Amino acid sequence: MLPGMPPGTPPANRMVFASAVAVICVIALNALFYFLSDSYFGSHLTLVGGSSVRTFSPDQESHIRMLFAVTSVVTAALALVATLSPRAVGHLAPVALSLLHLAGAMFAYSRGAPGVLGAVLLISGGLMPVLSWHSMRGSRPAWAFLVALCGTFAVVELFGAPKIAAATGLSLWTAMLMPSINAVIVSALVALRGEYTERDVLPA
Numbered sequence: 001m002l003p004g005m006p007p008g009t010p011p012a013n014r015m016v017f018a019s020a021v022a023v024i025c026v027i028a029l030n031a032l033f034y035f036l037s038d039s040y041f042g043s044h045l046t047l048v049g050g051s052s053v054r055t056f057s058p059d060q061e062s063h064i065r066m067l068f069a070v071t072s073v074v075t076a077a078l079a080l081v082a083t084l085s086p087r088a089v090g091h092l093a094p095v096a097l098s099l100l101h102l103a104g105a106m107f108a109y110s111r112g113a114p115g116v117l118g119a120v121l122l123i124s125g126g127l128m129p130v131l132s133w134h135s136m137r138g139s140r141p142a143w144a145f146l147v148a149l150c151g152t153f154a155v156v157e158l159f160g161a162p163k164i165a166a167a168t169g170l171s172l173w174t175a176m177l178m179p180s181i182n183a184v185i186v187s188a189l190v191a192l193r194g195e196y197t198e199r200d201v202l203p204a
Helices: 011-043 058-084 086-110 115-136 140-168 172-191
Strands: 045-048 051-054
Touching (some): 011 058, 058 086, 086 115, 086 172, 140 172
Antiparallel strands (some): 045 051
């Protein structure tokens, strides 16, 4: 999530501050990615007619940069909303992700992907709405399980993005959007940790 402000800050000021931070982060990340990608593209050359030309065409380079820009904007927008309303994002975003997981499970089975992939997506897709519902009602175990589940997917999907992209036909940066969303969900849920007490545990 984006940096918070001192308690008692008016909502309008929080919105302006969080929006400014989000815009600055998006611009900085895309500027950095532009220069790093230019160096990457410039180092990948192909011999054509005795002369070296870039392996990636200008259209391909623009497409990759556009996908990164879309990914960063969507992530920043979700992080902005999570900063202003962590409870809503922390519990509604997993429900939306569960639909994607269920659709992914059907897609994985239809394409003959490894059975464990379809099973994991199917189980997680069924668990997320249930955990979100109970967490919303104040269940600490459900909240902790949801944090662990989304955190695990954030890490696994981050390092598995190339394989996911290759298996599904998605672009790499589109596949990278999933771990970004999971990371924002975890941040939003962790911000709510003060609302969950140990009331589920009976005193000794």
